[in-house]
Amino acid sequence: MGVGIEVSGLNAWYGTNHTLQDINLNIPANHATALIGPSGCGKSTFVRCLNRMHETNPIARVTGTVRIGDMDIYNDAKPVEIRRRVGMVFQRPNPFPTMSIYDNVASGLKLNGYKNKRSLDEIVERSLKNSALWDEVKDDLKSKSGASLSGGQQQRLCIARALAVDPEVLLMDEPASALDPVSTSKIEDLIFQLKSQYTIVIVTHNMQQAARVAEKTGFFLNGRMVEFDSTHKIFTNPSDKRTEDYITGRFG
Amino acid sequence: MTRIRFQQSLDQLKENLLVMAGLAEQAIQRAIEAYRVRDLSICDLVSRSEVAINRLERDIDQEALDLLAMEQPMAIDLRFILSVIKINADLERVGDSAKSISERVRNMEQMPAVSELPVDIPRMATLSAEMVRKSLQSFIDADPELARAVLMMDDAVDTMNRAAYKSLTKVMEEQSHIAPQALNALMICRALERVADHATNIAEDVIFWVEGSDVRHHKSVLAQRQSTEARG
Amino acid sequence: MARNASSFRSKYRAAADHIVTGLATLATALVVVPLVAIFVYLLLKGASSLNLDFFIKNPVPEGESGGGMANAIVGSGVLLGIASLIGVPIGIGAGIYLAEFGRGTKLANAIRFTADVLNGVPSIVMGLAAYSLIVIPQRHFSALSGGVALGIMMIPTVARTSEEMLLMVPDMIREAALGLGLSNWRSVLSITVRTASPGIITGCMLAFARVAGETAPLIFTALGNAFWSVNPNREIEALPLQIWVYATGPYEDQHRLAWAGALVLIVLIVLAVSLVRYVTSRGVLKGAS
Numbered sequence: 001m002g003v004g005i006e007v008s009g010l011n012a013w014y015g016t017n018h019t020l021q022d023i024n025l026n027i028p029a030n031h032a033t034a035l036i037g038p039s040g041c042g043k044s045t046f047v048r049c050l051n052r053m054h055e056t057n058p059i060a061r062v063t064g065t066v067r068i069g070d071m072d073i074y075n076d077a078k079p080v081e082i083r084r085r086v087g088m089v090f091q092r093p094n095p096f097p098t099m100s101i102y103d104n105v106a107s108g109l110k111l112n113g114y115k116n117k118r119s120l121d122e123i124v125e126r127s128l129k130n131s132a133l134w135d136e137v138k139d140d141l142k143s144k145s146g147a148s149l150s151g152g153q154q155q156r157l158c159i160a161r162a163l164a165v166d167p168e169v170l171l172m173d174e175p176a177s178a179l180d181p182v183s184t185s186k187i188e189d190l191i192f193q194l195k196s197q198y199t200i201v202i203v204t205h206n207m208q209q210a211a212r213v214a215e216k217t218g219f220f221l222n223g224r225m226v227e228f229d230s231t232h233k234i235f236t237n238p239s240d241k242r243t244e245d246y247i248t249g250r251f252g
Numbered sequence: 253m254t255r256i257r258f259q260q261s262l263d264q265l266k267e268n269l270l271v272m273a274g275l276a277e278q279a280i281q282r283a284i285e286a287y288r289v290r291d292l293s294i295c296d297l298v299s300r301s302e303v304a305i306n307r308l309e310r311d312i313d314q315e316a317l318d319l320l321a322m323e324q325p326m327a328i329d330l331r332f333i334l335s336v337i338k339i340n341a342d343l344e345r346v347g348d349s350a351k352s353i354s355e356r357v358r359n360m361e362q363m364p365a366v367s368e369l370p371v372d373i374p375r376m377a378t379l380s381a382e383m384v385r386k387s388l389q390s391f392i393d394a395d396p397e398l399a400r401a402v403l404m405m406d407d408a409v410d411t412m413n414r415a416a417y418k419s420l421t422k423v424m425e426e427q428s429h430i431a432p433q434a435l436n437a438l439m440i441c442r443a444l445e446r447v448a449d450h451a452t453n454i455a456e457d458v459i460f461w462v463e464g465s466d467v468r469h470h471k472s473v474l475a476q477r478q479s480t481e482a483r484g
Numbered sequence: 485m486a487r488n489a490s491s492f493r494s495k496y497r498a499a500a501d502h503i504v505t506g507l508a509t510l511a512t513a514l515v516v517v518p519l520v521a522i523f524v525y526l527l528l529k530g531a532s533s534l535n536l537d538f539f540i541k542n543p544v545p546e547g548e549s550g551g552g553m554a555n556a557i558v559g560s561g562v563l564l565g566i567a568s569l570i571g572v573p574i575g576i577g578a579g580i581y582l583a584e585f586g587r588g589t590k591l592a593n594a595i596r597f598t599a600d601v602l603n604g605v606p607s608i609v610m611g612l613a614a615y616s617l618i619v620i621p622q623r624h625f626s627a628l629s630g631g632v633a634l635g636i637m638m639i640p641t642v643a644r645t646s647e648e649m650l651l652m653v654p655d656m657i658r659e660a661a662l663g664l665g666l667s668n669w670r671s672v673l674s675i676t677v678r679t680a681s682p683g684i685i686t687g688c689m690l691a692f693a694r695v696a697g698e699t700a701p702l703i704f705t706a707l708g709n710a711f712w713s714v715n716p717n718r719e720i721e722a723l724p725l726q727i728w729v730y731a732t733g734p735y736e737d738q739h740r741l742a743w744a745g746a747l748v749l750i751v752l753i754v755l756a757v758s759l760v761r762y763v764t765s766r767g768v769l770k771g772a773s
Contacts, residue, residue, distance in 0.1 A: 056662060084665035094656040098679050108664035111674050158660070165664060208324060235326050237464030247326040249255045 002199030003069035003168045004029040005050065010064035012045055014057060019045045021223045023064070027216075032191055032200040034210035034231065037220035038246065043203050046220065047171050050201065051086040052079040068169060084112075087162035091174040093154035095146030095161070101128075101137050104146040104157055108165040123164055131160040132190055152183025159190065163198075170194065172202040176209065188213050207247055211235050219243045258323050262332065265315055269336050269343075272308045273388045275301055276343040279350035280384060280447060284377040286357045287440065295354040305347040312340045328461070335461040339391065342450040342457075346384065349443040349450070356436045356443070366433045370419040373440055376412050379405065380444045383451035390455060396462045399455035403467075409448040416441040523750065530747035533740040538748070542712055543726070549737040553745050555712045557752070559627070559721040560696065562714050563706060566631025567695055571638025572688050576677075578639065579646025579684070584672045596644075603640035610637055611701035619705060627713075627720035630706030634698060638691035645687025649680040685764055689757045696753050699724040723749045 005027040012020035020042045027033045035043040048054040049062055052073060066073050073082045095104050103110070105124045114120065124141070128134040133156040137144070146157055155175060162170060172191075176184040191200055191213045204210050210217050211231055218228040219240075227234065227243045238244045245251060253259075279301050286294040316337045319325065325333055383405050390398035420438045424431040459467050537552045544551035578595060586592035614633035619625055653676050661671035677684070699722075702708075707719040708729065714720070727745040730738035 051663065053659070053663060056659070080665050080667050082665075083663055088663035090656060090659060090663070092656060094654070094660040096657065096660065096675060096679070098681075107661075107675075108666070111661075111664075111666055111670055161660075161664065207326065236330065238327055244327050248329050249258070251254045 001168065002030040002197065004199065005169065005201070006065075006067040007050075008065050010046070010049060010066060011062065012042075012049055012054065013061045014045075014054075015059040019223055020049070023225050025218060025225060025228050027199065027201060029199050030196060031216060032195050032202060032214040034214035034217045035201065035203045035220060036205070036207055036210055036217060036246070038251075039205075041220040042223040043218075043220040044173055047173055047201060047203050050169070050171055051083050051088055053083070053088065055079055084108075084165050085167050086169040086171060087165065087167035089155070089158050089162055089170065089172045089175050092178050093151060093158050095149070095154050095157050097145060097147040099146055100142045101144055101146055101149075101157060102141040105160045105164050108161060112165075124160075127160040127164040128157075130163050130194065131156045132186060133157060133160055150183075152179050152186060155179060155183070155187060156190070159187075163194075167198065169199045169201065172200065174203055174205060177205060184209070207235070219246060221246070258319075258325075258329075261319055261323070262329065265312070265319065265333070265336055268308070268312050268315065269340060270388075270392065272305065272312060272340065272343050273391070275305050275308065276346040276350070277381075277384055277388065279305065279347050280353075280381055283350040283353035283357070284374075284381060286354050287377070288374065290357065290361060292358060292361060295358050298350055298354040302347055302351050305344055309340055309344040313337060316340075328464075331461045331464060335457040338457045339454050342453045346447055346450050349447045352443045353440050356440045360433060360436050363432055363436075366430050369430075369434060369437050370423065371416045371437055371441065372412070373416075373437065373444070376409065376416070376441060376444045379409055379412070380447045380451070383409070383448050384454075387451040387454040387458070390458045394458070394462050396459045399458040402455035403452055406448055406452045409445055413441050413445040526743065526747040526750065530740075530743035530745075533744040534747070538741070538744055543710055543741075546733070546735060546738070551741070553721075553723065553726055553741065553748070555709065556721040556723045556726040556745065557748070558712070558714060559706070559709065560723045560749075560752075562627050562716065562720060563631050563634060563702070563722050564692065564696055566628060566716065567634035567638055568688075568692065570632060570635025571642055571691060571695075574635075575639045575642025575688070575691070576646050576684060578643035579650060579687075580672060580677065582643065582647040583650035584676060596647075599640040599643050602636070603644075606700075607637065607698050608700035608703070611704050614701065615704040624717075625705060625707040625719045627706055627716045627718065630702045630720065630722070631716070633701035633705050634695040637695050637698065637701065638688075641691035641694065642684075642687050645690065646680070646684045649683030649687065650676060652683065653679045682764065685760065689760055693753050693757060696756075697724050697749060699728050723752075 007023055007025050007027070010020060010023040011018070023046060035046065037043045045054060050066060050068070050073075054060045054062070062074065068082070068086060071077055071082075071085075073086075096107060099107060102124055105127050106114075106120055109120060109123065125134065125138075128137065133153060136153060137149070137157075146154065149157060155178075159170075159175075176187045179187065188209065191202065194200060202210070202214060214231050216228065217231040217234045219226045219234065219238075219242075221242055227238060227240045229239070233239075234243060235247060238247065279298050282294050282298050282301075285291070286298065316333050319333055320330075323329075383402050386398060386405075387402045390396070390402065417438065420434045420441075423434040427434075456467050459465060537550060538554075539552060539557065540554050541550070541552035542555045543553065578599065582592050582595060586595070610633050614629045614636075618629035618632060622629075657679060658671060658676055661675040662668070666675070702722050702725045706722055706725065708725050709719040709721045723745055727742045727749065730742035730745070733739075
């Protein structure tokens with residue numbers, strides 16, 4: 001089951017660059033929330049603050065609170081624990097190239113010491129089914145490497161890998177931007193199905209995609225969140241002129 | 253400024269709609285004039301402009317459809333195009349009403365003239381034409397306040413129409429020898445009332461475009477506003 | 485007029501293309517030909533002295549004929565074993581530190597600089613260093629000191645190639661591992677290193693092949709041993725050492741054995757590298773990069 005995310009007073013810096021300024025929002029559980037905004041507006045940084053991935057950069061710094069469910073992720077837990085509750089799918093599919101499809105999906109569990117072979121098989125199968133990839137790979141699980149699949153399949157493999165550790169939240173950073181329209185549609189349909197079990201946050205440049213999959217949408221501009229509302233309102237009658245300028249493509 | 257070509261396409265769409273509006277408004281003005289002076293040649297003009305109006309309606313709808321499909325408009329652009337499509341349809345109906353009025357006038361010429369019918373068609377006509385003028389002006393200026401003023405004028409026309417119905421049916425019952433003329437007059441009143449309704453629709457569409465609010469049950473909205481103003 | 489000009493230009497371009505291709509082919513030949521020539525020459529000079537005795541017999545006293553280089557072959561094996569045990573773990577460890585944990589730090593720069601300097605140290609100086617540090621305190625020569633000298637010579641190559649190969653692993657792989665909740669060291673070992681392992685192994689093989697033929701470091705450390713010995717604490721014989729001694733000696737028999745030894749040395753190195761390649765490629769999956 002998914003959990004809600006409460007963000008209050010979040011500020012982020014990369015060195016002296018004040019990348020995120022005073023972000024406040026509540027992301028509802030078991031819904032998909034889209035984050036839109038021009039390049040460099042901070043939406044990717046924001047999402048990486050939700051699973052403390054921005055800390056992989058040594059000059060990154062954060063103040064404020066992020067609560068995922070009832071856990072304050074900056075004070076109550078270590079990054080490694082957070083990342084097992086909050087999964088992430090990246091813009092370019094990145095399966096582990098030396099591992100088979102099976103091992104890729106199981107990697108989050110196996111490399112954390114999980115040993116039960118029988119339930120590992122079940123978990124791999126369930127994750128691949130949940131990411132709509134099972135039928136295409138079920139005969140090649142251990143014989144083909146993760147990198148031998150097509151782009152769209154690789155991305156679904158990465159989704160399966162993220163789902164296998166049973167997170168409560170799934171963060172997706174432009175998951176379909178490197179894919180063709182058919183693969184994109186498959187991923188979008190997938191998000192629809194996954195919503196009922198996970199809380200999904202999806203960063204996207206493609207507004208039509210946000211409109212298709214997300215109930216709520218947040219518009220980021222220059223490190224601030226300008227507007228956060230139902231997707232329907234944002235795209236038919238946004239409250240802020242800056243939001244409107246962005247979604248109608250009028251800049252300058 | 254980005255999307256210049258798109259903005260130009262929107263401006264062009266607005267221009268074309270205004271041409272359509274001009275034709276429709278002209279048709280109504282002519283029909284009313286034909287009634288006033290009983291000039292059959294004007295009736296001919298109205299009938300012929302009907303062809304141009306119908307063709308423009310098709311063209312504007314096609315242009316709007318293309319913009320929807322090719323440009324993925326959002327928010328205000330989307331509302332604008334949607335409003336254009338609806339106003340387009342209302343303008344075409346206004347043209348139809350104008351044609352209907354001119355047919356009634358033609359009909360009346362073939363009957364013996366009647367001195368006085370208990371109905372003030374010129375006043376109704378002026379009011380309806382003014383509503384059309386104002387609703388189109390509110391579209392040109394993107395002025396929701398002017399549009400709201402048009403909505404308020406509809407009651408007056410409705411009232412006049414209901415009164416005309418009462419008095420003309422009475423005439424048809426009691427003075428059956430001039431029943432045909434009375435019936436014609438009644439149908440002209442009906443056509444003018446429909447013109448007023450279309451003007452109202454156009455005003456509602458302008459408010460939807462500019463403000464994003466759907467005021468189609470405007471009578472209750474206006475009543476609410478009047479009652480809050482009275483209280484406050 | 486214009487047409488003539490453009491056709492002249494295109495003819496010129498075609499001619500330039502041919503000339504450069506020819507030069508490149510010539511350069512390739514200049515590289516390959518000496519290699520092939522050396523090998524063929526060795527084959528011609530050494531193959532005739534190869535017999536079973538070469539591989540199973542120890543050297544006979546000077547002046548006599550017959551005998552073999554069995555102890556040298558085995559001795560090289562022992563020395564290279566010790567060297568690898570030192571050079572490979574330290575080298576890979578340094579490479580991992582440079583690529584994964586110390587990126588951009590002053591310490592990493594210092595390590596890299598040190599490795600480059602170490603790489604440039606003449607091999608005989610390396611031998612002298614091992615002599616001072618191990619042979620003198622122990623008061624005897626040993627395979628151990630020779631192995632240490634060779635091992636230290638392996639470190640820079642292994643470290644630098646490991647670092648390069650690890651840096652070639654795309655960051656998005658690391659991110660994927662971290663995003664799954666793997667700890668940093670777990671991500672480095674099980675994902676990054678594993679992805680870079682073909683390249684790392686190549687680096688180890690390069691270092692191995694280089695030290696396998698080194699003679700100078702062994703002169704004051706392993707010293708050489710006329711008899712069969714695999715004891716790391718005693719003097720030990722090595723192929724390159726033996727070849728040098730025989731080649732610079734006055735005896736014709738020994739010269740012939742030296743040629744054979746040189747041939748065998750090259751062949752053994754090639755075999756060792758190929759074996760490692762084969763074994764490591766067995767585990768690679770269909771379509772893996």
